[in-house]
Amino acid sequence: MKAYPIQFEAILKERIWGGTKLKDYLNKPIISEITGESWEISTVPGDISVVANGDLKGRNLNEIIADFPKEILGERVLENFGQQFPLLFKFIDAREDLSIQLHPNDELAKKRHNSFGKTEMWYVMQAEEQSRLVVGFKKASNQKEYVQHLENNSLLELLEEIPVKAGDVFFLETGTIHAIGSGVLIAEIQQTSDVTYRLYDWGRVDAEGKSRELHTELALEAINYELTPSKITYTANENQATELVHCPYFNTDALPVDGTVKWKSHEGSFTVFMCAEGKVTFTVEGVTYTYQKGDTVLIPAEISSIVIEGKATLLEIFL
Structure with a gap:
């Protein structure tokens, strides 16, 4: 695969x-x-x-x-x-x-x-x-x-x-x-x-x-x-992941994107992104995908890095 x-x-x-x-x-x-x-x-x-x-x-x-x-x-x-x-x-x-x-x-x-x-x-x-x-x-x-x-x-x-x-x-x-x-x-x-x-x-x-x-x-x-x-209670900073929830069942960060973010995977776990606002592109090994508010995407654990570009609020969920 x-x-x-x-x-x-x-x-x-x-x-x-x-x-x-x-x-x-x-x-x-x-x-x-x-x-x-x-x-x-x-x-x-x-x-x-x-x-x-x-x-x-x-x-x-x-x-x-x-x-x-x-x-x-x-x-x-x-x-x-x-x-x-x-x-x-x-x-x-x-x-x-x-x-x-x-x-x-x-x-x-x-x-x-x-x-x-x-x-x-x-x-x-x-x-x-x-x-x-x-x-x-x-x-x-x-x-x-x-x-x-x-x-x-x-x-x-x-x-x-x-x-x-x-x-x-x-x-x-x-x-x-x-x-x-x-x-x-x-x-x-x-x-x-x-x-x-x-x-x-x-x-x-x-x-x-x-x-x-x-x-x-x-x-x-x-x-x-x-x-x-x-x-x-949290304060989110542009282009940085901010922890919202950390519990035995899942971790969720807020990731406000404005420009470019070079995302790295969480070792040993898949990641899910939910787009809460805006529009972004994900570039994975030269292939670009576009997401907007209301989109949810599963990033398999095998993917180690993504270039994220655009202006959006993402929820990043992983174990």
């Missing part, structure tokens, strides 16, 4: 709370007026990403990893995760509030669902003036207090609501109660998992008048009742 930057067909998801920003802002070929998610890179069963470009076009991510494990994932990733691609990348458009929810940790997810947990982060790409996120408790709580407020439909009284703007970053450890508020467009980076416990859904019903399932009992053991600050 001659390594090259790999893009994938977007896996688009209708959601009761979705809208049209994935098309309006990110140029995704949305499937309806309630398209809530674009899964950019996924190996979640039933939603395996398919290569959209180059010699591997038409093959899915699991297949190409099976054929070229070291070249794509890198030695360090193989040692830690085997041939399982460990991350899931999404763009999310919340026209309406998402449900208040949480994700279990690795131990609980493995025991109950034979799955990874879902540690995740959000990068706010666009937000309306009054938009906010729900992230964790205002102060440390406990199961008794939580259940009382849940039963009284007053759960929001316990939870932290944070106004947001483009460029804001949040890191959500497993067990953190959270919700994306209406009017927010985000990039989401997370462990490969689709396990979510829905706690409260605003009394919402679907087109058939049915409420979505809640997971009240499952959530009780999974909730982190402690105070868990989630907003990341």
